[in-house]
Amino acid sequence: MEMQKTPKKRLAIIGSGPMAIYLLKHINDRVNILKQEIGSIIIFESGKNMGMGMPYTPETTDVYNLSNISSEEIPELIDTLGDWLRKQDKSVLQSLNITEFPINDSEVYSRLALGQYFRSQYILLINKLKAKGVSITEFAENKIVDILPGFDEVGVVDQDHHTHVLDKIVIATGHEWKNEEKSGAGYFSSPWPIHKILPQQGHLYNFTIGILGASLSAFDVVTSLAHRHGEFVKEAGQLIFKPHKDAPDFKIVLHSAEGWLPHLQYEQRKSIREIYRHTSREEILSLVDDLGFLRLETYFNEVCKPALKEALFKDRLEEVAHRLDSPDFGFANFVEVMSKKHEYTNSFNGMKQEMVAAKDSVENNKPVHWKETLDDLMYGLNFHAELLPAEDHFFFRKKVKPFLMNVIAAMPLSSANILLALYDAGRIDLISGKVKILNSDSNSGTTHVEVKDLEGETRSIAYKMFIECGGDGTIELTDYPFPSLVSAKSVREARAKFSSEKGKEEVEEYVSKEKIFSENGRLYVYTGGIDIDTAYRIIDGNGNPNNHINNIAFTHTLGVRPYSYGLQACSATSEILVDFWLSQISGDNTGTIQIRETTKIYESNTHL
Template sequence: MTTIAIVGSGPTGVYAFKALATVRSPETVTIWLFEKGADAGVGMPYSDDTASAVMLANIASIEIPPVTRSYLAWLRAQTQALLRSHGIDPQDLDDRDFTPRLMLGRYYRDEFNALIHQAEGLGHKVELRERTEVTDIRPGPDGRLRLLTDQGEVEADFDRVIVATGHAFPDEDENRRYFPSPWSGLVDAVIPACPVGILGTSLSAIDAAMAVATQHGRFVQRRGEQLRFDPAEPDGDARLSITMMSRAGLLPEADFYCPIPYEPLSVMTPEALAALEGRDDLLDAVFDLFRAELTQADPAYAEALDLGSATPEDFPSRYFKARREADPFDWARRNLAEAEADREACRTVPWRYAILRMHEQVEQLVEQMSDTDRDRFEASLKPVFVDNYAAVPPESIRRLLALHDAGLLSVRAIGSDWKMEESDSGTTIRTEDDSLRFDVLIDARGQKPLEAEDLPFPSLRDSLVAAGVEVLDVDDAYRLLGAPDYEGRVYMGAIPYLMHDRPFVQGITAACDIGTQIGAAVLEEAAASGRRRRRIWSGEHRPRLRRGPAEAARTAEPAV
């Protein structure tokens, strides 16, 4: 019998559970699921505790990997009353729609429960522990692992532990004037009408702006009219103002139409990338493929940017030039109109689609780059890729424009050399040539990569630190490396710890890929262990004469 623990039940945990729960195994498999929240399966970004009704998921329905059924099929099975309560028109469901985060959380909760029934129907045993936080992972007897929770030590020992704890942000701060993330109590906080600063301009920053703005008014759209924001009655002389800040002061662009699943690239093929491995000039070689792919996809765009003379270092300035020269809200208005017209016509902008498809290919080589090339990549191609794939729902752009038109929202460029000063009365952002003071500040710059010393499991953390591990390393199946007492038994699916070598590993599709790969590897290992045990019980496995190292290496059973 194999006993497996999944720590965390957001999307990564759900897809790992799916891989385990939907396959009949010759071995008895017991799956323990630990969720520190009240509702397993929901996931932190889609929970009532951290999201509000106005926050939108940054992924279209068509892109959400199905669990037991597609997201669109699940939506069509819901009551009209439920859909309307989340602002969804039951008569206008479309697989390109962006829905509220809370609705996506309901989907994963329902699908998680369906997986439990499937698992039990296939003979697996499932133990669910909600409101239970795993506080440590310790070596146990016979090469197994023991878990400690805030409820005490778990009564079972585990052959494998899958860490799927998801995003990790600072805990809620008692200081209601500074929020270290939009998920640190902002949803429940009462924000007065005052100057509010938000670090960041991407979807997390938009979520923060929506959480604040909707406490002081509402979005209204009448038939044939643009979306507008109607402020509530002012509280005396107090007035709400929201300032979003980033290095360049640019707003994200609206999500653009493109074929899904993605069409293969013509120049940056797997074979072409494989041929670059081991090169000292890896970034420049990658950029040559990038430039050739972009030129072939959209010759007019390449000519407009004079792409033939571009380098990795100056490409971002060419890419962002027109946006930096325009007012951010004027640009957003034009870009929104273009994106909506393209969707209506099912028309794809070739250069946008080419960059979108290339970012995942390039990511595969980042780990192989030298420190110098890695630094160059972080400052050049990475911001371009992030800007491209982090396009936001068109409705989010409409809301930003409505807040700006109401005189409540502005965007500021603060460069890279700025400092933050906190006090009891607020926070000041000091730049090279300005000083911006806010009564409330929200840091919405997104998830930061985490290291070994950030792990919330003391025994595992101490083992890695003692072995000199700073940045976690995993093999192709996401088995954690570097901790001798845990080798091969802990699978690291927590995205923040994977971001050092995989800078774009975020979102539900990445969670699905990671969880599915981990689940399949764990099942294969369980089957291999079962085969070994059966050989022993049948007498097939007999003692052999001791062999020398060379002979042992030739005849050893291959690792699975």
């Protein structure tokens, strides 16, 4: 009697940006095994351009928007960004706002250049998979509006209400942003797509524009607006901004809670992050206490302090290095001390001071070891974050992560030169303090905000245009874009256990009491976004993983993986998922899995 072959699985990928591209890359790397299971792949993209991603497509970004990552920092695809750029005609490069040659692998280029590069790599990967016998179907401008759960099969519903029946789904959507805006009052809850905030042809903004945030996204807005209200020229080797004569009152005011501008680009010894560069799987698991928790302070003392001390000595920051020897010097103390090194009475003058050291670091190949080391340490912690108790989750998110994102998501020197040129021209300023939007009045055409400074004093400011650039953050379960999964309780909100009743008091200053709950005699807090297991399978209301649906979208899973960002995490996350599939094919993992099992994947792939 002839054995019946098991039908090959139909895989859907929702999204075609960098996360999906790296998923395709890792599938292609292991296709000889995976094609025993996966026969076809369907890729859905809500935008016009397959294989670019929201930050890099001309649908949302602008020719003046610079990326903040160089070729040498981008995880491996088929070509490097530098090699791909060197193959292009100069006319193509000029259309991407690349005017200085030769191409430099340590230089940053426009977001549009990255978009075209990713598109080229996407096409190459699709063709390679097809040549190896995998069927690929692509749907551009086809937004998935729902996912239908099932026992053996699942369905995706597209914007035209067609249902596609599948065996596996990977949610790889990228950035999402709020669409609330009152253009009559000049209020925008996000700057994307950036074209909506730009003046129409022949018009100028002859007034002050307020921006909430001083992040790299805020700088995208700054540079796009500035290039339309003047020109940047070099005089005696210095970048100068010459304002348009018809916009004498054009100015931008950034609002930053801490009064910080981003740290500047720095040279790295090893530009690709690794989970176990400064520790090992065995060491991390050995630090788990009797209650099953990895305490953040334990991780800092046992793993971070030795690595940071070595790095600080290399950077000649001996005074801070010696302070790490004290058992009373904890993570909060380290953040406070290193933050003060970035605090200035005037942040723009502070940036000018930092520019000297940053240029020396980049141009003379002098790494800033402590920043690179800290990034590796937190990157490694991110992939073990489900071991943290609730109180440590929130300490990390509220105290540590803002510091990290300011230090690590560094501004390229070319971007800083633009910012400083605007400052010297009197066209940009920064106000520190927490901002509360009072109202957006379409009748008067103004948005009123209240600023509360560090001393607790408040003042009200009115803007004809006010743009929020605070990032997309973690979604709430009620905003999860696939309502049938929510209504069927096939997903649940991410949560973390408290280590003690005292921990509840520590968290209550950050979240509402409704977010804290008891279940099976244990105290939990909802951390935002949706719950996933260590293999990125969605978790249902009963705590069971769904083997048909994986969610690797950062904005959905930050409640579990709080420090996931950037292209390197895209590559690592998708590789973890593919390696888990391989373990299933070999029979190693079939049901519920724990972090002790999945972390073996991190160990076997040291470049993750």
